[in-house]
Amino acid sequence: xxxxxxxxxxxxxxxxxxxxxxxxxxxxxxxxxxxxxxxxxxxxxxxxxxxxxxxxxxxxxxxxxxxxxxxxxxxxxxxxxxxxxxxxxxxxxxxxxxxxxxxxxxxxxx
Amino acid sequence: xxxxxxxxxxxxxxxxxxxxxxxxxxxxxxxxxxxxxxxxxxxxxxxxxxxxxxxxxxxxxxxxxxxxxxxxxxxxxxxxxxxxxxxxxxxxxxxxxxxxxxxxxxxxxxxxxxxxxxxx
Numbered sequence: 049x050x051x052x053x054x055x056x057x058x059x060x061x062x063x064x065x066x067x068x069x070x071x072x073x074x075x076x077x078x079x080x081x082x083x084x085x086x087x088x089x090x091x092x093x094x095x096x097x098x099x100x101x102x103x104x105x106x107x108x109x110x111x112x113x114x115x116x117x118x119x120x121x122x123x124x125x126x127x128x129x130x131x132x133x134x135x136x137x138x139x140x141x142x143x144x145x146x147x148x149x150x151x152x153x154x155x156x157x158x
Numbered sequence: 159x160x161x162x163x164x165x166x167x168x169x170x171x172x173x174x175x176x177x178x179x180x181x182x183x184x185x186x187x188x189x190x191x192x193x194x195x196x197x198x199x200x201x202x203x204x205x206x207x208x209x210x211x212x213x214x215x216x217x218x219x220x221x222x223x224x225x226x227x228x229x230x231x232x233x234x235x236x237x238x239x240x241x242x243x244x245x246x247x248x249x250x251x252x253x254x255x256x257x258x259x260x261x262x263x264x265x266x267x268x269x270x271x272x273x274x275x276x277x278x
Binding site: 092095098104146 | 195
């Protein structure tokens with residue numbers, strides 16, 4: 049069971065803005081940054097957001113991240129059909145001395 | 159371009175060991191750490207540990223200490239993951255991934271994954 053909790057699923061219509069929450073604790077988000085990964089089934093995860101709100105080159109600016117206290121959020125603006133896949137938050141956890149991934153959220157485009 | 163290419167899928171019996179390779183190209187292997195992440199069927203990613211490309215130092219998630227061994231051959235730009243005493247619940251896709259900007263995380267480039275199936 050992960051120490052980072054995400055909703056199992058989130059859905060929206062094309063063009064809508066959706067947000068995925070990630071709940072942590074002082075041992076991870078309290079002193080470390082959050083990263084987000086997108087994973088298409090059968091493929092390796094892809095880094096989407098790092099250091100809370102930074103996008104690697106090539107990631108569309110409709111993906112944005114934020115962190116406040118022990119919670120983080122990934123927002124997808126202008127939802128597109130290709131965004132329908134799985135998303136994971138991740139961070140270093142000082143208590144576990146490990147890099148931990150969230151429970152994962154499946155985004156469905158209605 | 160930066161690539162991490164992993165070895166092919168493996169089928170192993172319970173109690174055996176498996177060694178997965180990860181060959182890096184397109185960047186200075188010595189300047190980045192390589193992490194290993196496993197993903198069991200239908201589950202999320204699980205970080206196993208990392209190895210420094212500079213020093214060869216390793217760090218393991220508590221769960222995997224004694225279970226896995228990370229090594230690297232800088233002359234071959236290749237990192238290795240050995241999983242020992244395989245059990246059926248070690249059946250998973252194992253990924254290697256590079257730490258961004260020389261840090262151990264986040265993980266910005268990933269291998270294609272190696273499926274390890276444990277079955278008698």
